[in-house]
Amino acid sequence: xxxxxxSPRYKVTKRGQDVAxxxxxxxxxxxxxxxxxxxGQGPEFLTYFNYEAQQDKSGLPNDRFSAExxxxxxxxxxxxxxxxxxxxxxxxxxxxxxxxxxxxxxxxGTRLSIL
Amino acid sequence: EDQVTQSPEALRLQEGESSSLNCSYxxxxxxxxxxxxxxxxxxxxxxxxxYSAGEEKEKERLKATLTKKESFLHITAPKPEDSATYLCAxxxxxxxxxxxxxxxxxxxxxx
Numbered sequence: 001x002x003x004x005x006x007s008p009r010y011k012v013t014k015r016g017q018d019v020a021x022x023x024x025x026x027x028x029x030x031x032x033x034x035x036x037x038x039x040g041q042g043p044e045f046l047t048y049f050n051y052e053a054q055q056d057k058s059g060l061p062n063d064r065f066s067a068e069x070x071x072x073x074x075x076x077x078x079x080x081x082x083x084x085x086x087x088x089x090x091x092x093x094x095x096x097x098x099x100x101x102x103x104x105x106x107x108x109g110t111r112l113s114i115l
Numbered sequence: 116e117d118q119v120t121q122s123p124e125a126l127r128l129q130e131g132e133s134s135s136l137n138c139s140y141x142x143x144x145x146x147x148x149x150x151x152x153x154x155x156x157x158x159x160x161x162x163x164x165x166y167s168a169g170e171e172k173e174k175e176r177l178k179a180t181l182t183k184k185e186s187f188l189h190i191t192a193p194k195p196e197d198s199a200t201y202l203c204a205x206x207x208x209x210x211x212x213x214x215x216x217x218x219x220x221x222x223x224x225x226x
Contacts, residue, residue: 106160
């Protein structure tokens with residue numbers, strides 16, 4: 001079956017521009033997560049949605065970062081006024097629900113490069 | 116603060132040479148410990164979840180074990196296609212969703 005789909009796969013933009021990254025979770029998965037992964041590191045938690053409700057945004061670095069999931073399915077991570085330090089791989093994951101018995105399944109990510 | 120430390124950072128094996136990867140963790144309670152495999156350019160792929168000390172899970176040439184302080188991923192008679200980065204993550208007792216990952220072990224299996 002289809003996995004977690006992220007678009008675009010690569011995004012290059014100039015410093016100061018806004019970017020929107022899209023995540024289409026596995027069908028039926030109510031939980032959705034955004035992570036950021038630096039080279040040679042494991043994914044780092046950014047934010048979590050349960051259905052359309054953003055239940056935890058504690059990992060978002062600052063107020064330039066925001067995320068939404070208005071209909072409880074597709075999610076968008078938006079970065080305003082991008083800076084070079086925002087360059088990274090952004091990954092989305094989804095799971096059937098919360099808890100240790102619901103593994104998170106990851107997409108192949110969006111590689112963001114800020115010039 | 117929850118911490119996950121994986122060792123070694125990188126491991127080179129000859130085909131058929133068995134070995135183990137280590138994941139040490141410090142967490143307030145443990146709701147689950149997860150192993151993932153990550154191929155270059157791809158997202159992490161779920162392998163196993165372990166819940167309590169003494170538990171073991173197997174899949175083909177991989178076996179994961181768990182103690183109160185660490186987990187091991189044993190690789191028996193590896194093949195070149197087992198080459199990947201293996202990531203360990205913990206779900207602490209106080210959270211239903213917030214995984215903390217280690218940095219991973221880059222495994223290379225030479226033919």
